[in-house]
Amino acid sequence: MQTATPAATPIASMTQEIPGTIAPGRARVRSGAAALAAPEFRYDRDAILRLKRERNAVILAHNYQTPEIFHGVADIVGDSLALAREATKVDADIIVLCGVHFMAETAKLLNPEKTVLIPDLQAGCSLAASITGADVRSLRHRHPGVPVVTYVNTSAEVKAESDICCTSGNALKVVESLGVEQVMLLPDAYLAKNVAAQTEVKVLSWSGRCEVHEQFSAEDVRRLREGYPGLSVLAHPECLPEVVAAADFSGSTAAMCDYVEEKQPARVMLLTECSMSDNLAVQFPAIEFVGMCRLCPHMQRITLSGIRRALETLSHEIVIAPEVAEHARLAVERMLKVR
Numbered sequence: 243m244q245t246a247t248p249a250a251t252p253i254a255s256m257t258q259e260i261p262g263t264i265a266p267g268r269a270r271v272r273s274g275a276a277a278l279a280a281p282e283f284r285y286d287r288d289a290i291l292r293l294k295r296e297r298n299a300v301i302l303a304h305n306y307q308t309p310e311i312f313h314g315v316a317d318i319v320g321d322s323l324a325l326a327r328e329a330t331k332v333d334a335d336i337i338v339l340c341g342v343h344f345m346a347e348t349a350k351l352l353n354p355e356k357t358v359l360i361p362d363l364q365a366g367c368s369l370a371a372s373i374t375g376a377d378v379r380s381l382r383h384r385h386p387g388v389p390v391v392t393y394v395n396t397s398a399e400v401k402a403e404s405d406i407c408c409t410s411g412n413a414l415k416v417v418e419s420l421g422v423e424q425v426m427l428l429p430d431a432y433l434a435k436n437v438a439a440q441t442e443v444k445v446l447s448w449s450g451r452c453e454v455h456e457q458f459s460a461e462d463v464r465r466l467r468e469g470y471p472g473l474s475v476l477a478h479p480e481c482l483p484e485v486v487a488a489a490d491f492s493g494s495t496a497a498m499c500d501y502v503e504e505k506q507p508a509r510v511m512l513l514t515e516c517s518m519s520d521n522l523a524v525q526f527p528a529i530e531f532v533g534m535c536r537l538c539p540h541m542q543r544i545t546l547s548g549i550r551r552a553l554e555t556l557s558h559e560i561v562i563a564p565e566v567a568e569h570a571r572l573a574v575e576r577m578l579k580v581r
């Protein structure tokens with residue numbers, strides 16, 4: 243099983259004019275290319291491009307954002323950690339994070355001097371919601387001396403209670419970097435199991451689950467392979483272990499993107515949030531993207547009109563209490579040092 247470190251892709255050159263006219267409403271457009279041409283997005287997109295210049299703002303979009311955001315207005319795209327890291331390199335006063343709340347917090351942790359905005363404060367995450375700082379303290383009490391590794395999909399409060407963070411791309415490396423026999427890897431139960439299957443380190447887990455990735459089954463993979471000969475199946479490590487075992491490759495969203503780019507499979511199924519397939523389909527029109535659409539309801543709260551409002555009103559600003567930020571940043575920075 244392979245994993246890869248996260249990467250971000252600057253796409254500033256793609257945020258230029260895309261033809262279209264105004265129409266009301268925002269429909270889910272399944273085809274990425276169709277989303278870019280959809281006329282209802284024109285008004286918001288033009289306003290966003292103008293406001294970005296006026297506010298000296300940069301837009302970061304996660305791989306799960308829909309094509310009209312990902313390809314239409316984003317300056318930097320990638321997974322959550324890569325977005326935060328890339329944001330430290332740009333000369334902007336404002337970051338608009340198009341993703342969920344913990345991602346905006348991570349961007350703020352690594353960019354404390356910048357104003358970080360999220361278009362919808364309700365954009366949460368089932369993993370981040372599954373655990374609190376008090377839970378981590380209680381686990382430490384029950385397992386004294388066992389280091390706590392927390393997935394980046396957690397609140398700043400939980401990161402602040404941790405020894406080190408990890409991503410789905412570097413979780414194995416982080417766990418093994420600690421040089422101990424036992425760790426707690428929180429909160430994703432399946433990521434913990436998938437890591438445990440690759441290491442001698444004993445991995446204690448929590449009961450968190452991604453409500454999107456837990457929907458895929460090994461039976462889905464078997465059925466789709468039957469229906470689509472030659473299909474390459476790529477699974478995110480938040481999927482069930484039996485789903486990961488049934489896949490040809492498992493890795494973070496960044497690793498899956500790299501796999502598609504490098505191998506250029508004729509047919510591929512990505513067992514992850516389906517906006518990523520839409521975005522890759524725009525980039526690789528010759529590849530057939532097969533599969534069931536599983537959308538993250540939290541990611542879907544971010545819309546072009548929401549981004550426009552965020553830039554107009556400079557809301558919603560991410561604020562983290564200084565003592566929480568200090569400890570949480572340390573956990574993130576320790577991870578960044580793991581090579």
Ligand code: SF4
Pocket residue numbers: 342366367368369370395452453454455515538539540541
């Ligand atoms: S896809 Fe899963 S892990 Fe990602 S934000 Fe949605 S609920 Fe959280």
